[in-house]
Amino acid sequence: LAGAIEAGIRASLDGRVALQVLQEEHGLHSLRVACEDKVAEDFETCSQHPDFGKLGASQLARILRREDLAISREEEVVNAIFTWNKVSKDGHAFLGVLLQHVHFQSLSFENLLRLGHTTLSGQSGDDLHREVEDALTFRKRTQSLGAFQSKRRRLQHWSPFLGASTEASGREVLPFPCESL
Secondary structure, three states: OHHHHHHHHHHOOOHHHHHHHHHOOOOOHHHHHHHHHHHHHOHHHHOOOHHHHHOOHHHHHHHHOOOOOOOOOOHHHHHHHHHHHHHOOOHHHHHHHHHOOOOHHHOOHHHHHHHHOOOOOHHHHHHHHHHHHHHHHHHHHHHHHOOOOOOOOOOHHHOOOOOOOOOOOOOOOOOOOHHHO
């Protein structure tokens, strides 16, 4: 019976349903994996859904660490973490851990500077500023060598419009809502 229920849910699985299933405490491991797959596949849309903030910190960390996380820019991961942080009951306690899943070196230089000016209290603030400083140092070092090599997810290293550098002409920098953190 459980297999039939699981098969029915999988057949109609979308991001909204996946977020709802991940909130449940049942032990259907393969269904939870399928839901995490769906959230990773449609991450940007799922991160805007109200149920995204109801994910547990470990669930979100599992999704964020995936190499197949479908994002257009690394800024989407940062925005999702801060959105989750605002609404999650566990938000502040796990913020530093979740920030470890951000590829800070793939963020635009301007957004790194904005994050560097963000005020967060406690260890999370220290963690964020250390990551930003490390990424800025890396960026300065690699730019002096003339070749920035982003470890961006989903083939971003093949296109200057998907990488971290904003030196390409006509490049748009996505803003962070840092003032509201």
